[in-house]
Amino acid sequence: KQEVTQIPAALSVPEGENLVLNCSFTDSAIYNLQWFRQDPGKGLTSLLLIQSSQREQTSGRLNASLDKSSGRSTLYIAASQPGDSATYLCAVSHSNAGNNRKLIWGLGTSLAVNP
Amino acid sequence: NAGVTQTPKFQVLKTGQSMTLQCAQDMNHNSMYWYRQDPGMGLRLIYYSASEGTTDKGEVPNGYNVSRLNKREFSLRLESAAPSQTSVYFCASSDVSQGFYGYTFGSGTRLTVV
Numbered sequence: 001k002q003e004v005t006q007i008p009a010a011l012s013v014p015e016g017e018n019l020v021l022n023c024s025f026t027d028s029a030i031y032n033l034q035w036f037r038q039d040p041g042k043g044l045t046s047l048l049l050i051q052s053s054q055r056e057q058t059s060g061r062l063n064a065s066l067d068k069s070s071g072r073s074t075l076y077i078a079a080s081q082p083g084d085s086a087t088y089l090c091a092v093s094h095s096n097a098g099n100n101r102k103l104i105w106g107l108g109t110s111l112a113v114n115p
Numbered sequence: 116n117a118g119v120t121q122t123p124k125f126q127v128l129k130t131g132q133s134m135t136l137q138c139a140q141d142m143n144h145n146s147m148y149w150y151r152q153d154p155g156m157g158l159r160l161i162y163y164s165a166s167e168g169t170t171d172k173g174e175v176p177n178g179y180n181v182s183r184l185n186k187r188e189f190s191l192r193l194e195s196a197a198p199s200q201t202s203v204y205f206c207a208s209s210d211v212s213q214g215f216y217g218y219t220f221g222s223g224t225r226l227t228v229v
Binding site for chain 1: 119148155157158205207218222225
């Protein structure tokens with residue numbers, strides 16, 4: 001059974017710092033991995049999606065990497081800002097999930113960027 | 116571009132009452148999903164619909180029913196609400212047919228059953 005773990009559960013950093021959020025998964029036979037952001041009381045926003053054949057994806061100050069063999073992904077946030085404060089969630093889909101690509105979720109890392 | 120719209124945003128029910136959570140997407144996505152989010156449990160899939168006319172159970176379907184009314188709309192019904200169904204419910208959609216597998220989520224429905 002696929003399990004997704006995110007460490008740390010919470011992180012507090014000063015503004016401007018570069019930081020790394022970690023996601024690990026137990027079954028390397030994934031189809032893709034996604035990083036989401038959730039603001040308090042709000043829905044989830046998709047940040048980056050990495051297909052199983054890819055090593056990384058970049059969007060602005062965000063860079064996500066994927067190492068299937070070791071079951072790990074990292075989300076790198078450069079020059080963090082207070083507006084980056086949110087919970088970051090990692091989710092994987094199984095390679096045999098058919099046309100629906102159901103997601104298995106981590107519990108998230110709650111990030112606070114302090115001015 | 117509205118994306119995924121969920122109604123209502125908040126609801127309080129008494130044990131045994133019924134209600135339907137509504138979800139609509141305007142992105143022409145084939146697949147739609149209902150999740151619940153609970154502290155310490157993460158997001159769990161209740162039901163999903165891979166395409167119009169089909170629905171399937173997810174991890175935690177007991178106590179719920181769904182209807183894929185058309186391609187745009189996917190509703191979740193609680194026939195007899197229980198306190199264990201107190202949660203935040205999210206609807207999501209995705210489309211794998213066009214080579215993009217990302218998900219779009221609604222803003223959620225916060226449900227309290229007393």
